[in-house]
Amino acid sequence: xxxxxxxxxxxxxxxxSIATVSRVLNGSSNVKPKTRKKVMDIIDQYGYKPNAFARxxxxxxxxxxxxxxxxxxxxxxxxxVYFIERNLRENEYNSVLCCxxxxxxxxxxxLKLLLSQHVDSVVMVGSNFILNEAEENQYIKDAAESIPIMxxxxxxDAPNVYCTLCDDFKATQDATxxxxxxxxxxxxxxxxxxxxxxxxxLAGYQSAYLANDKVVNKDYQQCFEGSHEDIEGVSAFVxxxxxxxxxxxxxxxxxxxxxxxxxxxxxxxxxxxxKDLQIIGYNDSVLTLCSEPSLTSVNNRLExxxxxxxxxxxxxxxxxxxxxxxxxxxxxxxRGSTDI
Amino acid sequence: xxxxxxxxxxxxxxxxSIATVSRVLNGSSNVKPKTRKKVMDIIDQYGYKPNAFARxxxxxxxxxxxxxxxxxxxxxxxxxVYFIERNLRENEYNSVLCCxxxxxxxxxxxLKLLLSQHVDSVVMVGSNFILNEAEENQYIKDAAESIPIMxxxxxxDAPNVYCTLCDDFKATQDATxxxxxxxxxxxxxxxxxxxxxxxxxLAGYQSAYLANDKVVNKDYQQCFEGSHEDIEGVSAFVxxxxxxxxxxxxxxxxxxxxxxxxxxxxxxxxxxxxKDLQIIGYNDSVLTLCSEPSLTSVNNRLExxxxxxxxxxxxxxxxxxxxxxxxxxxxxxxRGSTDI
DNA sequence: TTGTAAGCGTTATCAA
DNA sequence: TTGATAACGCTTACAA
Numbered sequence: 001x002x003x004x005x006x007x008x009x010x011x012x013x014x015x016x017s018i019a020t021v022s023r024v025l026n027g028s029s030n031v032k033p034k035t036r037k038k039v040m041d042i043i044d045q046y047g048y049k050p051n052a053f054a055r056x057x058x059x060x061x062x063x064x065x066x067x068x069x070x071x072x073x074x075x076x077x078x079x080x081v082y083f084i085e086r087n088l089r090e091n092e093y094n095s096v097l098c099c100x101x102x103x104x105x106x107x108x109x110x111l112k113l114l115l116s117q118h119v120d121s122v123v124m125v126g127s128n129f130i131l132n133e134a135e136e137n138q139y140i141k142d143a144a145e146s147i148p149i150m151x152x153x154x155x156x157d158a159p160n161v162y163c164t165l166c167d168d169f170k171a172t173q174d175a176t177x178x179x180x181x182x183x184x185x186x187x188x189x190x191x192x193x194x195x196x197x198x199x200x201x202l203a204g205y206q207s208a209y210l211a212n213d214k215v216v217n218k219d220y221q222q223c224f225e226g227s228h229e230d231i232e233g234v235s236a237f238v239x240x241x242x243x244x245x246x247x248x249x250x251x252x253x254x255x256x257x258x259x260x261x262x263x264x265x266x267x268x269x270x271x272x273x274x275k276d277l278q279i280i281g282y283n284d285s286v287l288t289l290c291s292e293p294s295l296t297s298v299n300n301r302l303e304x305x306x307x308x309x310x311x312x313x314x315x316x317x318x319x320x321x322x323x324x325x326x327x328x329x330x331x332x333x334x335r336g337s338t339d340i
Numbered sequence: 341x342x343x344x345x346x347x348x349x350x351x352x353x354x355x356x357s358i359a360t361v362s363r364v365l366n367g368s369s370n371v372k373p374k375t376r377k378k379v380m381d382i383i384d385q386y387g388y389k390p391n392a393f394a395r396x397x398x399x400x401x402x403x404x405x406x407x408x409x410x411x412x413x414x415x416x417x418x419x420x421v422y423f424i425e426r427n428l429r430e431n432e433y434n435s436v437l438c439c440x441x442x443x444x445x446x447x448x449x450x451l452k453l454l455l456s457q458h459v460d461s462v463v464m465v466g467s468n469f470i471l472n473e474a475e476e477n478q479y480i481k482d483a484a485e486s487i488p489i490m491x492x493x494x495x496x497d498a499p500n501v502y503c504t505l506c507d508d509f510k511a512t513q514d515a516t517x518x519x520x521x522x523x524x525x526x527x528x529x530x531x532x533x534x535x536x537x538x539x540x541x542l543a544g545y546q547s548a549y550l551a552n553d554k555v556v557n558k559d560y561q562q563c564f565e566g567s568h569e570d571i572e573g574v575s576a577f578v579x580x581x582x583x584x585x586x587x588x589x590x591x592x593x594x595x596x597x598x599x600x601x602x603x604x605x606x607x608x609x610x611x612x613x614x615k616d617l618q619i620i621g622y623n624d625s626v627l628t629l630c631s632e633p634s635l636t637s638v639n640n641r642l643e644x645x646x647x648x649x650x651x652x653x654x655x656x657x658x659x660x661x662x663x664x665x666x667x668x669x670x671x672x673x674x675r676g677s678t679d680i
Numbered sequence: 681t682t683g684t685a686a687g688c689g690t691t692a693t694c695a696a
Numbered sequence: 697t698t699g700a701t702a703a704c705g706c707t708t709a710c711a712a
Binding site for chain 2: 049051052053054056057060062064067071072073075078079081082083085086089094095096097098101113116117118229231232257260263267286287289290291294319
């Protein structure tokens with residue numbers, strides 16, 4: 001019965017007009033306490049909930065945020081989605097999840113879909129949403145004309161677009177530099193994405209060499225093109241480099257799964273970690289604890305970023321002026337796979 | 341401009357009534373082809389999209405499915421959510437994600453919230469939604485009176501509740517029996533959930549012993565109470581058992597992360613895998629590839645289940661009679677951590 | 681085959 | 697402090 005109740009039913013039972021019920025519902029101050037109580041009692045008694053669609057029609061909002069993410073089965077993205085959803089719901093916003101895959105066209109399509117649903121904002125999770133070609137990011141700028149767009153882990157300058165990210169450049173530079181300072185020169189950098197954040201990390205690796213007056217060698221920067229679940233593939237990829245004669249005493253990676261693959265490679269070649277080969281991951285995910293020895297990795301403050309992102313979003317939606325960019329610093333978590 | 345257009349604007353431009361526009365929009369057959377084209381042209385020209393809220397009000401549906409899941413950062417649940425969302429969107433349904441945590445009260449609250457949003461159905465992901473106390477599951481039965489409820493990995497008999505699951509009993513029994521048949525008697529069973537599915541797995545372990553006329557020993561059935569990310573905790577837990585004098589030649593687990601923790605324990609105690617200790621995981625997740633040697637694990641057909649679940653859901657929503665229960669068989673994927 | 685008009689259940693604007 | 701009543705933009709009888 002309770003689901004079928006309308007504001008008219010409540011108003012009738014309470015002996016007031018629907019306007020008064022609506023005021024009570026929306027916490028308007030212009031209601032006599034006595035009246036408010038009378039109405040609230042009826043509402044509670046019948047467990048009445050206002051119809052979300054009708055409310056949406058009137059307010060042009062259903063308090064819903066779209067979450068766009070390429071692949072929510074990716075360990076890192078999944079965590080991000082989790083944190084964001086939780087924080088949003090704590091602020092009484094619902095989350096519509098939309099996994100887009102990695103194709104730009106599909107991303108555009110998904111965003112369009114969310115816009116047509118009148119979500120109050122869209123959160124784009126992951127650096128892969130910002131590409132090099134300005135033209136390919138235009139759809140984001142367009143969307144930002146109607147609602148605020150929040151980017152996690154990506155950097156993009158446009159009105160009504162808010163970025164929350166980690167300083168991947170510095171984090172990777174620090175990690176690489178720690179190795180260099182400990183006397184290691186030949187460090188393989190293994191990455192898997194050419195996104196904005198991917199480029200920042202790569203630049204950080206390069207910068208560590210330059211800052212120490214050393215030459216950067218292109219051969220030591222290798223991109224693995226496979227999936228984030230293909231750990232065997234990573235291992236084979238590194239093996240190939242090794243077989244081709246490339247020699248390295250350490251591997252810095254842009255993602256933990258690459259580091260796990262590197263560990264597999266080391267095992268297969270009887271290279272002792274960290275004595276013969278040091279390995280550093282990125283994201284500080286659960287994977288760091290799975291391999292043996294456990295992996296040194298960069299904690300890029302995912303939860304902090306998500307909390308901040310939602311704060312910024314809620315602020316923006318409530319009309320408060322918010323910073324367009326929030327940047328966190330990564331932290332190197334040292335474990336058994338390194339000797340630094 | 342396009343977002344502001346209403347059905348009235350279109351009808352005016354096309355020189356027809358809003359009813360006709362609505363018919364065109366909804367693919368009604370009672371429209372003259374010529375009229376349809378005229379209207380469609382205007383719609384395309386202005387990029388008009390009907391207002392989702394108004395439509396929702398009229399139809400009492402926004403083609404949205406609620407996805408309830410305890411913790412979408414859990415590797416397994418995240419994958420399930422991913423598959424379900426993807427399949428739903430292929431059928432033009434949106435997904436509202438709601439992470440509930442593991443407390444019954446929060447689950448009830450979340451379900452209530454989704455119902456108040458008038459979702460067309462709710463998918464509950466994970467065996468943890470069904471508890472032993474009938475009373476604690478009542479809220480699901482109640483919800484099913486208004487919309488179909490889909491359970492993934494759980495078994496619950498009630499009208500309008502549909503279950504899609506894997507035969508965890510048999511899968512665990514088979515895995516355990518394979519070890520017993522190879523001559524191993526002392527197998528530790530490590531689990532972490534007393535949910536319906538958790539109990540089925542445990543029963544499968546026990547049944548393997550009984551089927552081979554062997555005695556089941558309670559001491560060999562141990563429940564780890566920590567989080568799914570606490571791999572060190574698992575390792576310490578097994579160590580404690582070992583230090584207390586328990587001896588085993590194999591460990592069967594109810595989740596991959598437990599198997600990874602067991603691997604850590606083996607390493608720390610210089611037990612060779614699989615020679616001294618065989619280990620079997622469950623879920624066949626990416627974790628199986630992270631530890632060394634890679635883990636034998638039960639593939640419980642998650643993707644197949646999700647596809648089937650959505651098929652059943654779409655069928656039900658379109659009024660087709662669908663089976664209340666769909667059961668898949670698990671498959672043991674043999675890798676380096678066993679010798680069977 | 682098309683148009684008119686009555687809902688759908690809210691919010692918001694005026695008067696009172 | 698309250699109540700009528702007009703939006704909101706669509707679907708869907710019912711009429712024509």
